[in-house]
Amino acid sequence: GWVGKVHACHQLAQQATGELLLFVDADTRLKPGAVAALRGVGADVATAFPEQVLGSVGEALVVSLLHLTYTSWLPLALIPRTSAASVLAANGQVLWVTRAAYDRIGGFEAVRDAVVDDMAFCTRAKRLGLRVDFVPGQDLASCRMYGSGAEAWRGFSKNLVPGLGHPVLVGIVAALYAVCFVLPWVAWPVAAGPALAGMGANLLQRALLAARFRLPAVTVVGHLLSALAFLGILVTSARWTAAGTLRWRGRTYAAHGGAA
Template sequence: MIVRSAAWAGCAIALHTFVNTRLVRTPSASPPPCGERVSVLMPVRDEAHRVGPALRSVLAQTGVADLEVVVLDDGSTDGTADVVREIGGDRVRVVVGTPPPPGALGKPNACAGLAAEATGDVLVYVDADVVLAPHAVAAAVALLRANGLDLVSPFPGQLAEGWAARLAQPLLIWSILASLPLRLAERTGRPSMAVANGQFLVVDAAALRRCGGFESVRGEVLDDMAIARRVRVGGGRTAVVDGSGVARCRMYQGWAEVRDGYTKSLWSASGSPAAAGAFAAAFAWLFLLPPLAALRGSRAGLIGYAAAVVSRALAARRTGGRVGDAAAHPLSAALVLVLLARSWWGRRRGTLTWKGRALGGGG
């Protein structure tokens, strides 16, 4: 009975994923010229090895006549600022970030500093591991304005190399397409239904100021999700869209980066130890129990496993991922549960760090 119920739930998730792949918004391939002043803002910390392609793609943007580019160097020790100046010249303004105050984290503190420097009507945050298509900024701003939104998150296509990244990275966009009713989430003002990805984030400058800006989420590990919720609290509208056609991100490379990256953030995504336990139980029921049962000859287990694979494959096909990797979904689910446990263990011990900075915890 428990396997059969998991199989039915898996089929429902696959159907929901299919519907979302049809409904998810996509930035236009031929956007109209942007008549507003746009500030592209890039927070960097020890990114000398990869900031070049990202910055060059920003400087190659078309369709935005009034574009400023501001890069905030957040205490880099590897010469990142020198690389930025060499590539950008007088087209890029480099500012020196200030250390985060007590209780604040590096990324949201840097984003707050960038907003203070920006002069645009629209702020476009881009991470140093994201490469934009030439029309990406114009297309994202056009989508923001055409749909009456205050914040839009064009989810970049995830470039995954190596076994760990190929197991973990596709789950980011898949989890949204599989679980969130996109159009309902866009229409409702509920903060709990706000989703965003800080790799490529477009926000109306006035709306950001109204909600308190990144200063109001300086202590949040998942500052992108937190700022989207703050925008909604301030009366704004937000949406996540398929940005795989306009942006690509190579987030983590190798097991060590995947392990450390997810360990520092998964505890925050799950909310509390009780919520993490409930999520882990549900995730195992949905995506580990059916394939294990299938190995023992369960037809319901085989259906449940196939439904999960179909859901993953639909998301991958829609967002430019590897469709074949969907067959390894049980391994992806197992990896998430291991990293979730590791994240909460690090949180309780107070040992979580990111880029040389402590993330707090303990207790």
């Protein structure tokens, strides 16, 4: 069956008559010049990571994990330079696609049962040999993804494990976060030197991210809580996926896609 957002985008595309299509989430607000900037990227498909509006401490601690993830592990500069579908990041808050590319992909109908639809859409585009890009969106749009920290936890839990896909990758990501972002803070009693170096590196990275993306100071001083939240979200997402159901805003979806 169809997942709700994907079906809505499919219907919008059917009504559109232009050669360039721009899909944005309902809570995303475009900034002046955004359309011209996206057009200038020169990609068949491009997604952008907007300025994230954070209305609470909980939102800041959870949503800032996106900034940490994008800058820590993902080779963003390589996305448009390689046809490998595994080299990919996507953000459906802002999705730009030419009509020719959209039709070649098969539109949203081709990913109609995808819960993590942005990754599914862009993965299909790459496999078809289309040029896909992921661009900074700080000056293109703004978005408040969630209304609270609890809602952010649930939203990330819905997407995390399905987005990673393979159980081995889930394990690798869990290990990376635990070793790089949590271990230094618990290891200092037995290995003070390396632990302090790791803690300093964590805080420096967070401070640089706060400056670059205009994030609140709590994302720096609350780094450990944020990293622990990521591991908790990963466990929640794994439980939901193993149970075969993902919960979001009063609906239950099958973990493989579609409404349960």
